[in-house]
Amino acid sequence: MIAFGSCIVDPAAYIRYARPGIQAAAEPGATVFAFEAVGTICRSNNLLLDAAAARDDLEALVLVDEHVELADPGLCAALREAFADPEVAVVGAMGASGVRSIAWWEGRISRGPVRQRHHDHGGGEVTAHGWAPIEAPPATVDTVDGRLMALSPWAVRTLRFDEELSLGFGHDLDFCLRVREAGRRVVTAPIAAVLHHTLELVPDRDLWVEGHIRFAEKWDGRMPGDAPTEDWKARARRAEAERDAARTLGYSSTSTVDARLAPLERELDALTTSPSWRITRPLRALNRRLKQR
Amino acid sequence: MIAFGTSITKPEVFRRSAEPGIRRAAEPGSQVLAGPATGSIFHSYNAILDRAAQLEDLEALVLVHQDTELVDADLCAKVRDALADPQVGIVGCVGAIGVRSIAWWEASVTLASFINRYEEHGGGDLHSFSWAWDDAPPYAHTGEVETLDGFLLVLSPWAVREIRFDEGLGDFHGYDLDFCLQVREAGRKVVTADLRAIHHRPLQMVPDPERWVTAHVAVAEKWDGRMPGIGTGPGSWRERALRAEAERDLALAIVHWKALEETARTAAAQHAIAETRGSLSWRLTAPLRRLSRTAA
Numbered sequence: 276m277i278a279f280g281s282c283i284v285d286p287a288a289y290i291r292y293a294r295p296g297i298q299a300a301a302e303p304g305a306t307v308f309a310f311e312a313v314g315t316i317c318r319s320n321n322l323l324l325d326a327a328a329a330r331d332d333l334e335a336l337v338l339v340d341e342h343v344e345l346a347d348p349g350l351c352a353a354l355r356e357a358f359a360d361p362e363v364a365v366v367g368a369m370g371a372s373g374v375r376s377i378a379w380w381e382g383r384i385s386r387g388p389v390r391q392r393h394h395d396h397g398g399g400e401v402t403a404h405g406w407a408p409i410e411a412p413p414a415t416v417d418t419v420d421g422r423l424m425a426l427s428p429w430a431v432r433t434l435r436f437d438e439e440l441s442l443g444f445g446h447d448l449d450f451c452l453r454v455r456e457a458g459r460r461v462v463t464a465p466i467a468a469v470l471h472h473t474l475e476l477v478p479d480r481d482l483w484v485e486g487h488i489r490f491a492e493k494w495d496g497r498m499p500g501d502a503p504t505e506d507w508k509a510r511a512r513r514a515e516a517e518r519d520a521a522r523t524l525g526y527s528s529t530s531t532v533d534a535r536l537a538p539l540e541r542e543l544d545a546l547t548t549s550p551s552w553r554i555t556r557p558l559r560a561l562n563r564r565l566k567q568r
Numbered sequence: 569m570i571a572f573g574t575s576i577t578k579p580e581v582f583r584r585s586a587e588p589g590i591r592r593a594a595e596p597g598s599q600v601l602a603g604p605a606t607g608s609i610f611h612s613y614n615a616i617l618d619r620a621a622q623l624e625d626l627e628a629l630v631l632v633h634q635d636t637e638l639v640d641a642d643l644c645a646k647v648r649d650a651l652a653d654p655q656v657g658i659v660g661c662v663g664a665i666g667v668r669s670i671a672w673w674e675a676s677v678t679l680a681s682f683i684n685r686y687e688e689h690g691g692g693d694l695h696s697f698s699w700a701w702d703d704a705p706p707y708a709h710t711g712e713v714e715t716l717d718g719f720l721l722v723l724s725p726w727a728v729r730e731i732r733f734d735e736g737l738g739d740f741h742g743y744d745l746d747f748c749l750q751v752r753e754a755g756r757k758v759v760t761a762d763l764r765a766i767h768h769r770p771l772q773m774v775p776d777p778e779r780w781v782t783a784h785v786a787v788a789e790k791w792d793g794r795m796p797g798i799g800t801g802p803g804s805w806r807e808r809a810l811r812a813e814a815e816r817d818l819a820l821a822i823v824h825w826k827a828l829e830e831t832a833r834t835a836a837a838q839h840a841i842a843e844t845r846g847s848l849s850w851r852l853t854a855p856l857r858r859l860s861r862t863a864a
Contacts, residue, residue, distance in 0.1 A: 487814030514812035516784035521819030555849030
């Protein structure tokens with residue numbers, strides 16, 4: 276039995292996004308664990324793992340963030356195929372290899388048909404991680420995005436999310452690193468989903484920075500391929516330079532976005548301030564009223 | 569005599585930008601030391617300084633990038649006014665205090681009197697905050713600063729004869745901060761004055777990040793402990809490294825967000841335009857617009 280689990284902070288979001296996707300993807304007899312969130316994401320996820328671990332017939336547990344809408348009726352078949360390899364312990368819709376920090380998206384991204392539906396800027400839909408080159412799944416990766424991850428029975432019964440990561444950031448990478456330390460694999464699969472999320476990658480910036488630091492302190496020198504740092508001064512100098520370069524790139528990006536949009540905005544402005552648009556305003560108002568009836 | 573100097577790598581850019589500005593600002597008898605670049609900007613500028621140092625009647629040397637257009641016809645009067653204080657070694661139109669690295673714009677900028685004129689995406693102007701004094705924020709003021717933006721530097725005769733750009737630092741980035749630090753280390757002042765310029769440059773501020781990062785580290789290493797603030801930061805080296813790596817990744821996440829935002833905003837604007845053009849009222853009034861165009 277493939278079970279589903281969500282920890283719920285915002286019930287309306289769960290009802291609107293996660294639940295319909297789970298209902299469409301779940302097989303008859305599947306158990307859906309929908310629990311109120313308790314404490315951090317790690318503690319909440321562990322509650323789901325505890326509940327799922329008790330099920331003797333468990334084939335996998337799919338952790339679904341309340342803002343993620345599964346859009347894949349073939350999800351269970353895709354998961355069974357991925358878990359057919361007994362070494363696979365975690366399957367995700369989005370992940371990356373070459374990951375150095377909780378900013379896993381700086382690695383080589385592997386992702387299936389995942390779209391991001393946003394409500395900012397009038398609403399719309401963009402391709403998730405649309406700024407980066409994407410490799411198609413399946414792929415063995417360092418980590419998957421914790422908003423949609425499936426765990427094997429071994430992972431459910433053997434590992435727990437680290438509740439000492441009290442800010443929660445990087446809980447998914449931390450879990451995947453421990454899976455790999457235990458000799459198991461983390462993979463992506465071609466799972467379709469819709470992320471209902473603001474376009475901003477990191478809304479809680481100050482907290483995220485603190486979470487990044489705590490994670491780095493935990494794993495420093497232990498990440499696969501990492502050597503212990505011998506010259507912290509050189510590392511700090513380089514990081515500070517790269518930080519300033521990245522910030523400056525951000526300023527350039529802002530100017531570029533504004534510059535690229537300026538011709539479109541001028542065109543729209545010219546249209547909507549034209550005499551013919553203005554003299555037909557009563558017509559449009561009338562049309563709106565008729566439609567409202 | 570106030571001289572002007574430019575190091576030229578792209579003659580057409582010089583002809584379009586720096587040359588008309590110099591013509592506008594120069595006085596009869598002003599020397600213009602403009603010639604092809606000879607290696608790095610450090611080296612090229614030093615060659616100009618060597619030539620200017622030979623000018624006995626030198627009052628100041630105005631160094632402009634080839635893509636910088638001076639706007640003030642009375643620039644020379646403003647320069648004389650700024651250099652009336654013999655302690656002033658260098659003057660500019662963009663400056664900052666609280667500077668810790670070559671990314672001086674991360675510090676507290678006190679004056680930014682320029683336009684960034686770009687050609688991409690149909691072209692446009694970005695006005696910096698003190699381009700027009702009426703619109704300037706309360707923190708905008710001229711006076712002493714820690715560094716200047718190198719696209720427009722006015723050097724006193726003392727600076728021309730006593731200080732040189734440090735050719736060991738690289739080929740471009742950080743030359744302005746390092747020069748200002750040398751001026752201050754020698755006990756002279758770095759100041760902003762009410763000068764204005766148009767910087768004809770692309771929107772991308774750091775097109776060569778790896779060289780920029782190398783220069784950032786080199787300048788920090790050179791000045792840490794020699795000049796307060798430069799290369800410093802709170803915490804141990806380990807703490808600084810981990811925090812900077814986190815802040816770097818956050819900054820990159822913001823860059824990615826901007827890319828997504830551009831996609832979303834472009835789609836929204838295109839949709840609004842299509843909706844307007846496809847509306848009944850727009851189609852009904854098409855004859856009116858045709859008539860208007862014919863009349864025009």
